[in-house]
Amino acid sequence: MSHAASLTTLPPVIVGAGPAGIRAAETLVRAGLRPVLIDEAAKGGGQIYRQQPDGFQRPAKALYGFEASRAEAIHASWRALLDQVDYRPHTLVWNSEGDELDLLQVRDQHYDGQPWQQLILATGATDRILPFSGWTLPGVYTLGAAQIALKYQATAIGSRVVFAGTGPLLYLIAYQYAKAGVEVAAVLDSAPFSAKWQASASMLRNPPVFAKGLWYLGWLKARGIRIEYDAHLLAASGEQRLDGVRWRQQGQEHQLDCEGLGFGYALRSETQLADILDCRFAFDELNRAWLPVRDAMGRSSRDGVYLAGDGAGIMGADAAEWAGELAALAVLQDRGMSVDRARIHQLQQQLQRTRQFREALEGAFPFPEQWAHEVADDVVLCRCENVTVGEVRALIGELSLQDMNRLKAHSRVGMGRCQGRMCGLAATELLAIGSGQSVADAGRLRAQAPVKPLPYAITPTVQQWSPSLSVAEEAEHD
Amino acid sequence: MTDIHTPGSKRTLGTDVIIIGGGIVGASAALALRQKGVAVVLLERDFCGSRSSGINYGGVRRQGRLEAQLPLSQRAHHIWARLPELIGIDGEYVRSGHLKLGVNERDMASLENYAQMAARYELPLEILDQQSLRRRFPWISPTALGGSYCAEDGHANPRLVSPAFAHAARRRGAQIFDQTPVSSIEHDGQRFIVECPQLQVRAPLLINCAGAWGHRIAEWFDEQVPLQVSCPNMTVTEPLPLFMDASIGIEGGSIYARQVSRGNCVIGGGQGYTTSDTTARPGREAILELMKIASALFPALANAHLIRFWSGIEGNIPDRNPVVGPSHTTPGLFHGFGFCGAGFQIGPAVGEVLAELIDDGHTPTPIDAFAINRFSTASSTLMSTCIVSGDE
Ligand SMILES: Cc1cc2nc3c(=O)[nH]c(=O)nc-3n(C[C@H](O)[C@H](O)[C@H](O)COP(=O)(O)OP(=O)(O)OC[C@H]3O[C@@H](n4cnc5c(N)ncnc54)[C@H](O)[C@@H]3O)c2cc1C
Ligand SMILES: Cc1cc2nc3c(=O)[nH]c(=O)nc-3n(C[C@H](O)[C@H](O)[C@H](O)COP(=O)(O)OP(=O)(O)OC[C@H]3O[C@@H](n4cnc5c(N)ncnc54)[C@H](O)[C@@H]3O)c2cc1C
Numbered sequence: 057m058s059h060a061a062s063l064t065t066l067p068p069v070i071v072g073a074g075p076a077g078i079r080a081a082e083t084l085v086r087a088g089l090r091p092v093l094i095d096e097a098a099k100g101g102g103q104i105y106r107q108q109p110d111g112f113q114r115p116a117k118a119l120y121g122f123e124a125s126r127a128e129a130i131h132a133s134w135r136a137l138l139d140q141v142d143y144r145p146h147t148l149v150w151n152s153e154g155d156e157l158d159l160l161q162v163r164d165q166h167y168d169g170q171p172w173q174q175l176i177l178a179t180g181a182t183d184r185i186l187p188f189s190g191w192t193l194p195g196v197y198t199l200g201a202a203q204i205a206l207k208y209q210a211t212a213i214g215s216r217v218v219f220a221g222t223g224p225l226l227y228l229i230a231y232q233y234a235k236a237g238v239e240v241a242a243v244l245d246s247a248p249f250s251a252k253w254q255a256s257a258s259m260l261r262n263p264p265v266f267a268k269g270l271w272y273l274g275w276l277k278a279r280g281i282r283i284e285y286d287a288h289l290l291a292a293s294g295e296q297r298l299d300g301v302r303w304r305q306q307g308q309e310h311q312l313d314c315e316g317l318g319f320g321y322a323l324r325s326e327t328q329l330a331d332i333l334d335c336r337f338a339f340d341e342l343n344r345a346w347l348p349v350r351d352a353m354g355r356s357s358r359d360g361v362y363l364a365g366d367g368a369g370i371m372g373a374d375a376a377e378w379a380g381e382l383a384a385l386a387v388l389q390d391r392g393m394s395v396d397r398a399r400i401h402q403l404q405q406q407l408q409r410t411r412q413f414r415e416a417l418e419g420a421f422p423f424p425e426q427w428a429h430e431v432a433d434d435v436v437l438c439r440c441e442n443v444t445v446g447e448v449r450a451l452i453g454e455l456s457l458q459d460m461n462r463l464k465a466h467s468r469v470g471m472g473r474c475q476g477r478m479c480g481l482a483a484t485e486l487l488a489i490g491s492g493q494s495v496a497d498a499g500r501l502r503a504q505a506p507v508k509p510l511p512y513a514i515t516p517t518v519q520q521w522s523p524s525l526s527v528a529e530e531a532e533h534d
Numbered sequence: 535m536t537d538i539h540t541p542g543s544k545r546t547l548g549t550d551v552i553i554i555g556g557g558i559v560g561a562s563a564a565l566a567l568r569q570k571g572v573a574v575v576l577l578e579r580d581f582c583g584s585r586s587s588g589i590n591y592g593g594v595r596r597q598g599r600l601e602a603q604l605p606l607s608q609r610a611h612h613i614w615a616r617l618p619e620l621i622g623i624d625g626e627y628v629r630s631g632h633l634k635l636g637v638n639e640r641d642m643a644s645l646e647n648y649a650q651m652a653a654r655y656e657l658p659l660e661i662l663d664q665q666s667l668r669r670r671f672p673w674i675s676p677t678a679l680g681g682s683y684c685a686e687d688g689h690a691n692p693r694l695v696s697p698a699f700a701h702a703a704r705r706r707g708a709q710i711f712d713q714t715p716v717s718s719i720e721h722d723g724q725r726f727i728v729e730c731p732q733l734q735v736r737a738p739l740l741i742n743c744a745g746a747w748g749h750r751i752a753e754w755f756d757e758q759v760p761l762q763v764s765c766p767n768m769t770v771t772e773p774l775p776l777f778m779d780a781s782i783g784i785e786g787g788s789i790y791a792r793q794v795s796r797g798n799c800v801i802g803g804g805q806g807y808t809t810s811d812t813t814a815r816p817g818r819e820a821i822l823e824l825m826k827i828a829s830a831l832f833p834a835l836a837n838a839h840l841i842r843f844w845s846g847i848e849g850n851i852p853d854r855n856p857v858v859g860p861s862h863t864t865p866g867l868f869h870g871f872g873f874c875g876a877g878f879q880i881g882p883a884v885g886e887v888l889a890e891l892i893d894d895g896h897t898p899t900p901i902d903a904f905a906i907n908r909f910s911t912a913s914s915t916l917m918s919t920c921i922v923s924g925d926e
Contacts (some may be wrong), residue, residue: 462581
């Protein structure tokens with residue numbers, strides 16, 4: 057991972073203006089550089105510190121709770137950066153070729169290119185999803201989407217809601233909804249209660265975070281909100297839209313009426329760009345996923361590409377800030393500029409501690425490994441292409457499939473609009489079991505451009521055909 | 535077939551015919567040989583049908599092919615008609631019709647010339663003027679001046695069809711090894727001895743169906759083929775309401791387009807670039823250009839999104855014909871590679887021809903134009919220009 061310092065003349069480019077990207081930009085600005093900061097969203101803040109639209113005036117405390125002061129700090133940094141960076145909001149990075157990124161200006165649908173020599177990827181995460189019967193019904197959302205509805209636009213996903221799955225966001229979002237006055241009918245945690253206690257000893261190493269988690273739980277309990285452990289989603293019911301949820305708990309089926317259901321099983325990293333940029337990936341047991349590898353500074357395997365934040369492994373918002381700063385320090389080092397070694401040491405230690413805490417969290421909210429064994433054949437696995445679990449299981453057996461990309465070719469899983477960003481991990485679980493391999497050996501879907509769907513409108517409308525438009529072609533490849 | 539296990543050494547197999555490469559050509563050769571009762575071992579470096587044969591555009595057309603390929607292409611046309619019976623699936627094969635558009639008078643003249651030539655091979659093509667084109671295909675913008683329509687050409691899903699040929703061959707008793715690259719070949723006077731990392735296979739007969747890498751294997755037998763790789767760009771849209779009721783090409787070569795029954799439009803055109811010996815990526819300039827042309831031709835795409843791009847590695851040969859037939863240096867060796875961007879349609883016929891050459895010693899289908907020794911006699915100017923224009 058040698059990152060040549062020579063000939064670096066272009067300003068560093070940062071993709072993602074979440075906590076990682078903003079701290080990276082700030083660090084670079086402090087060193088006298090004017091980085092390019094690109095984000096698909098309208099404003100800085102990323103997922104956790106997502107800002108409300110103009111004209112909305114809820115106070116930070118109402119939006120971010122315990123995190124209000126961190127959110128305000130990040131937003132203040134972002135505002136201070138606005139005229140010190142080359143800021144490109146509403147801009148999606150959809151591909152990279154050579155040393156140039158391909159951009160889409162989302163609002164006016166224009167194409168733009170962005171050359172780079174040093175690139176920090178701080179692309180964050182999305183919900184990790186495990187499908188169940190009825191998950192495509194209107195009224196069913198991911199946990200993250202349920203939170204975005206509330207945080208961004210002050211709307212709820214229903215007036216009586218259930219939250220299910222596992223992970224710290226489960227309790228946080230239930231709390232946020234209840235606090236906003238929405239009736240939370242139940243929280244269904246797929247992890248057993250014992251997991252929480254077994255993990256708590258190691259979580260005590262990070263008392264504030266642990267206390268926060270307990271506090272949400274206590275708050276929900278004190279308000280008589282039903283919390284079920286070892287509860288596994290069976291189905292969202294309803295004809296046109298959701299009207300109830302069924303789950304299984306210790307061999308028994310249970311049912312509740314509800315209008316909204318939020319579900320998710322922790323988070324998954326957004327790694328497409330790192331993949332398109334040819335960064336090396338390795339399997340990470342903790343995240344149960346293939347992730348781009350980074351060294352202790354955040355350097356990827358590719359010269360000039362740096363990784364920060366949840367986009368290269370889920371570590372949470374605080375760690376994202378530290379990793380963003382570290383990656384920026386690596387950028388400066390590689391430009392031959394002097395950096396504060398003590399600060400690097402401190403950041404690396406903080407990240408190391410977070411990693412230990414993260415391991416304990418995984419114990420408290422374990423991935424429900426039985427999902428792939430138990431999920432029913434008629435459940436839709438890939439909603440874009442309407443492929444069921446049963447079809448995938450049958451193909452794996454029939455064709456002795458071993459590899460995710462072959463599974464995709466034969467089943468269409470991951471071929472639709474989301475390109476496997478939503479269903480890919482669940483499909484990998486099924487493949488691992490069906491082929492008798494580990495999840496690691498089942499492999500990963502190769503990322504293909506565009507990272508998100510690319511509108512035809514990106515090309516200027518051509519009124520009149522002219523032969524000069526012809527793509528130079530040696531032979532007709534059809 | 536013999537399977538000899540020597541303790542401590544790698545697995546050794548004996549067979550009648552070894553096939554290198556499990557693309558549509560190698561797999562259909564394996565199937566055709568099994569139908570004749572010949573023992574076959576097929577060795578595939580990656581997964582059968584995962585390279586060009588599995589990722590191509592899916593055009594199954596005769597129209598536009600070089601004259602020398604038409605008999606082979608007609609033969610393939612009859613095989614495609616029997617696809618379910620042959621490989622057990624329909625492979626989404628449809629005879630949608632193939633429409634080749636002309637955008638200027640010169641193109642129209644060349645389409646008419648081609649139609650006259652094709653008629654001699656019983657390939658009926660209908661020339662459409664601008665009015666009848668507008669009437670029959672109102673979804674094509676008026677920028678097209680006319681076209682040539684082949685009612686029985688169509689398209690299929692390569693991801694499904696090509697691996698299915700390998701599965702069909704396997705079901706009929708071919709021994710097929712995925713992830714088994716051939717690293718060297720020797721000949722002991724009687725048999726080829728083919729080495730793979732985990733396997734050694736011996737047979738008196740060998741077929742080289744190694745696609746864009748076939749010239750490397752030919753080189754091991756002192757046969758030079760001026761093959762260069764190309765990487766066609768492919769794109770696919772999200773599903774759209776059905777409107778494109780024919781597969782589209784453009785005279786002179788530009789973009790090509792088809793819509794599958796789920797509604798996705800598959801559109802190809804221009805070149806990507808290689809990222810390694812076996813991998814390729816689409817090129818940004820060409821993708822943007824392709825989008826520009828496609829939206830000019832098909833107004834229905836105005837608000838559509840592309841959801842994926844890809845490319846693959848194809849073997850091009852200057853005269854745009856493949857190498858098919860016996861080796862000129864090594865008895866028992868046969869070649870079938872270098873299909874110049876158009877081997878998906880004729881692949882199944884090439885498989886049958888190779889099986890005939892092996893089992894009967896001859897084939898009724900004319901293949902002289904594809905002889906491997908044509909390069910040693912070809913003029914040097916031909917050798918030096920791999921990129922030729924698309925006029926047929
Ligand atoms: C929906 C959701 C809600 C969450 N809520 C909480 C919470 O309430 N509390 C909590 O502790 N943690 C929460 N998390 C986790 C938390 O968001 C992360 O730990 C933290 O935000 C990571 O920061 P980051 O800078 O790495 O990434 P993010 O904050 O996710 O920022 C990444 C940014 O990159 C941009 N981006 C990504 N790809 C591209 C591209 N190709 N082109 C242009 N821009 C791009 C995105 O628009 C985004 O703004 C949530 C996560 C999600 C997904
Ligand atoms: C993007 C694209 C679009 C195309 N569109 C069309 C179309 O619409 N219509 C059409 O008719 N044609 C089309 N073609 C061309 C067509 O796909 C090919 O001509 C055809 O698939 C060739 O088949 P093949 O079996 O020779 O090659 P391949 O499918 O490439 O198979 C060759 C196999 O040999 C294997 N191999 C190579 N070396 C070794 C070794 N040393 N040991 C073991 N195995 C080895 C490779 O892994 C490969 O699987 C297109 C091609 C591309 C790339």
